[in-house]
Amino acid sequence: MEAGRPVLDDLDRKRFHRKQMTWLAIFAIVMIPLFTWLFATRESPADYTFTMIGNMLGHRVGFIIWGAATAILLGFYILRLFVLQSFRDTRARKLLLWSLVFLLLTVLIPSLEGTYLLNRLHDFSAVAFALCLVMSLYLFIRHLHERDEKVYGLSLAMLHTVIGGSLILLLLFGMTGIFQLFFFVSLSVFLAVLNGKLFKGRDREWKGD
Known part of the structure; x- marks a missing residue:
């Protein structure tokens, strides 16, 4: 353990570095786009948003x-990426937490009796989810600049691709599930690539910590 490093942080890194956690991470990054694809294609994502598929079409x-x-x-x-990279930025962790809260609100609010206020709250939570998540990841990527400029450059380019691609599809196809599907699938690809770049040869590096 490095001098001055809090014991709890070191224990967290060891816990997240276990083989079981690695397999769980692989499961997570595979299932996110798979779950998204399976849900979105229950109906036509070219015609309906995820919310419409879920609440107007019986799903x-x-x-x-x-x-x-x-x-x-x-x-x-x-x-897990934050912990293994010793990224302790409080703002990034809070933004990540809020993004997950907003995602849950986005899927729960439409199940209530629809009113103008609830509809606007649903729209707000959907946008807030994406903004909080992107800002959290941006802070993490900025942290990587201090460690590896190549990984930083690649990560920033891929994050811009996720955002830009989603916005372009939104402009081209309008408010449909196409841009939502692209966002979650491309985000998963980005995170998987980032994980691979960050932890290539990680076992050797971990032993040297």
Whole structure:
């Protein structure tokens, strides 16, 4: 253990570095896009948003299960990256937590009796989820600049691709599930690539800590 490093942080890193946690992370990053694809393609994502598929077309329970599962798996995967990279930025962790709360609100609010206020709250929570998540990841990527400029450059480019691609699809296809599907699938690819770049040869590096 490095001098001056809090014992709790060191224990957290060891816990998240276990083989079981690695397999759980692999499961998470595979299931997020798979769950998203399976839910979105219950109907046509080119014609309906996820909310419409869930609440107008009779898949409300599936919508809530998808949102809850995605929030849990996404939160675990990103938090694991934070811990293993000794990224202790309080703002980033709070933003990550709030993004997951907003995702849950996004899938739960439409199950209530619809009013103008609830509809606007649903729209707000959906946007807030994406903004909080992106800002949390941006703070993490900025932290990586101090460690590896190549990983930083690649990560920033991929995050911009996730955001830019989603916005372009929103402009091209309008408010449909196409841009939502792209966002979650491309986000999963980005996180998987980032994980691979950060922890290539990690076992050797961990032994040297």
